Amino acid sequence: xxxxxxxxxxxxxxxxxxxxxxxxxxxxxxxxxxxxxxxxxxxxxxxxxxxxxxxxxxxxxxxxxxxxxxxxxxxxxxxxxxxxxxxxxx
Numbered sequence: 475x476x477x478x479x480x481x482x483x484x485x486x487x488x489x490x491x492x493x494x495x496x497x498x499x500x501x502x503x504x505x506x507x508x509x510x511x512x513x514x515x516x517x518x519x520x521x522x523x524x525x526x527x528x529x530x531x532x533x534x535x536x537x538x539x540x541x542x543x544x545x546x547x548x549x550x551x552x553x554x555x556x557x558x559x560x561x562x563x564x
Contacts, residue, residue: 501543502546505543505544505545505546506545506546506549508544509544509545509549523560524560526561526562529557529558529560529561532557533554533557533558536550536553536554536557
């Protein structure tokens with residue numbers, strides 16, 4: 475019969491898993507607070523009208539920030555949708 479004790483390796487895996495989860499949680503909180511400090515496109519609807527090229531540059535910057543882990547998926551999608559809504563079709 476198996477004993478009820480955890481092996482050393484299992485305990486190490488569990489501790490590493492908890493450490494990774496805590497690091498991920500800290501990165502998300504930092505990214506969320508960083509995103510709150512910056513001006514978001516959805517907060518500037520009355521500003522000057524951007525050209526389609528400028529909008530696409532901002533979308534590329536959003537992609538870079540999302541890929542770097544600076545923002546979560548929900549924030550990324552909201553800001554991208556706000557930018558894409560500003561594109562004019564001639």
